[in-house]
Amino acid sequence: MIRIGVDVGGTNTDAVVMKGKKFLGGAKSPTTSDILTGVENAIKSALSESNTSSDDVDVLIIGTTHFVNALVQRTKLAQTGVIRMCLPSGSSILPFADWPNSLVSGMKGTYKLIKGGYEMTGAEISQLDHNELISAARELRDMGCNQIAISSVFATVRGDMEQEALEILTKEMPDLSITLSKSIGGMGLLERENAAIINASLRPLAAEVIDSFKLLQKSLDLSCPMFFTRNDGTLIEAKEVVELPVLTFACGPTNSMRGAAFLSGLQDALVVDVGGTTTDVGEVKDGFPRLAGTSVMVADVRTNFAMPDVISIGLGGGSIVATKEPMAIGPVSVGHELLQKATVFGGDTLTATDLAVAAGRCEVGSNNPPSISSIDKLIEILDKMVSDQVARARTSNKAIPVIAVGGGSVMMPNEIDGLEVITPKHNDLANAVGAAIAQVSGQVSRVILLNDEIDRDIAIKDVTEEATRIAVKRHADPNSISVLTLSDMPLSYLPGNNLLINVTVVGDLLMEEL
């Protein structure tokens, strides 16, 4: 099976062509303001680099930062209304609590609280009143909201009320576009609701982006199916992205870590991705990035969807060096102008890349770097910046290797924090490789009350089977399914044995099904 993997980064757009596990070729192209031109250029170059005809391509997989950019810049956000099913509970913390004002006004966010929701046992707090739901939606629509985010208390225990609300509104007001909180986040009403709101506000943009990618696909004569990569390093279909764009938010660092693991053949390692302006450090276990804990900030909003645990620092190949005291590297960078501004490329700015060349770590550029009297001290600063982050990202004193990837990886020493550094072949395209090798996942988070019939093992088995069904529905090969993460946690203060079970399974993409 021949796959094209594409990763749209802040500076460069990368594309690779892979046949099974074999790397056939790849290319980098500057990211353009319309994104698509950069993607088109990268794919064309990668196809010609690998001598592959577009007819032979079986699948196109894209990782893009469109949506997070829109959120950070507060542009192209749709007007969004929230319906929270919770009354009589819930009013003491209203939707949009703790949001930056500019983001709320950017999407003209507004809300209605109605009766509904569940107790943790699954009993109803109050019954859903159809008329109340419909009139709430009507009021929000009259205010101009075409995007509706629906949340319900303990939707992670029982999702049926959100589902019922969706069915009622779809029938009554088919023009509304609806996001359910249970489709996105885990435990924590506010964080899950926040994720649903962000998702709703991005849906029109997602539809636009997907349409333009489809046009691009046509113009490139790629008639194969197209997928996108999710935050957890697995695949999502184009039609699912239109509904759940937030699931693709943090795919950049994930793809790069997955690609690093794949290229180096290591399943457990630390990954240092050195770009032009920043360096991301994270950890892979079983080839997948370790995920951040309970809540994650996205554009200053607290959410709880699964995102990789990545530490970023302002150090990259283009970082500007201050040679006078106090000596420093970055965080200001020449960015994409590295090839013009760095001294080794004939420019007049001393960058981290120049330091690396001066210290004999790599040979790039056409010019010699100027002689730097404090070179030893500066290299020491550079190495300390990286090793501090690696030490923070480590989860044990076990000596696992560090995989260095990205354009700036040439600057890395042979050893970081006492760990061996491996720089695999094609490392500068690691993120696109990560996209190309993405698998399919299924994830379920549920609270189960254990009793005589349902013990812990049965509960875990039930939740795992549910996750497997979800993965298979997303075209995972049922024979390749393996459990990626499994955790169970007893819930405190309550009698009886309530277990919160989280299961994620992954499997290989099964193309025949499509």
Next chain:
Amino acid sequence: MSIKKLSFVDNKSINAVAIGGAVLGSGGGGDPYVGKLMAQQSIEETGGVEVIDIESLPDDALILPIAMMGAPTVMVEKFPSGNEFAQLIPMIEKMLTKPVAAILCIEAGGLNSTIPFSAASKLGLPIIDGDAMGRAFPELQMVTFTLGGISATPMAMVDEKGNGCNYETISNEWTEKLARAITIEMGGAAMCSLYPVSAKDCKKYLIKGSLSLIHHIGSIIETHSFNAYQILVEELNGVHLFQGRVRDVERFSEGGFNRGIVKLEGLGDFLSRDVKVDFQNEFLVAMEGDKVLATTPDLICMFDSNTGAPVTAETIKYGLAVNVLGLPCDPIWRSKEALEMVGPRYFKYDIDYKPL
């Protein structure tokens, strides 16, 4: 140690209060985030909460503690309606035939450090600078008032639906038992008012200044982030017990509590040393091999090495780098009688309490 007296809490300072509250939570008491958002919302409506000294009130003034009882995991899904406080006050006033003069925070650690601000703000009442634990504890009777023979009842409890319940009991242990059972029926979390006290009794048993203290601690963390622990050790006469990475978290549900053991592997000055910290909602005992580093009722607090933020036992996870601090508890907890209630032996550890 010079701590700026807190006299008014607005939308901004409640943030520092919540962070400091999480520190005194000693790993338990629930994440004060939900309480902070509740307080912020009501402060947004009313402008703020006046913080007063207990000495400023006449001896016969009625002081009413307000707290949330139940599972923090329920609180992050099912938020209160916000009308609970207005329902609680008349229930208590009817039982005591007296108007409430001020609100008291009973537990300055965890979620209950911020909940009373929401109540005070909604009710337009001042809040007393102090509390009855100086930290978080898992059971209702573990307050300084119990040492003074003050009853938890009359106690009132309401849920978000408007159900209310009054308690008259023979001991604070019974109140704990009955109230917990009703909390579960109410959906796992309820608002309550307990230990109504006169200003006279309150003056005797209050741990004074604890709201100013948590505000101060929170401000230090806001300003100094990952370096804050060093300043806290110095200012609060604490001990830097350990710096390490979480190598294992073993959890088990027992008696309805969130119990477990955190195993830490040393970093920095503590390299090649191992420490384990036991928790039952709160961090209770820190040991290095057979050596006891700190035990309840002294506070064992963990801070994320990267951000300086306090870490709770409920959210602590493998791989996190932490600084572990021991902070001395209020001296009132160090008497023989107090230690029988909150010392290590009460929590079934076969060790004696040694003050930090």
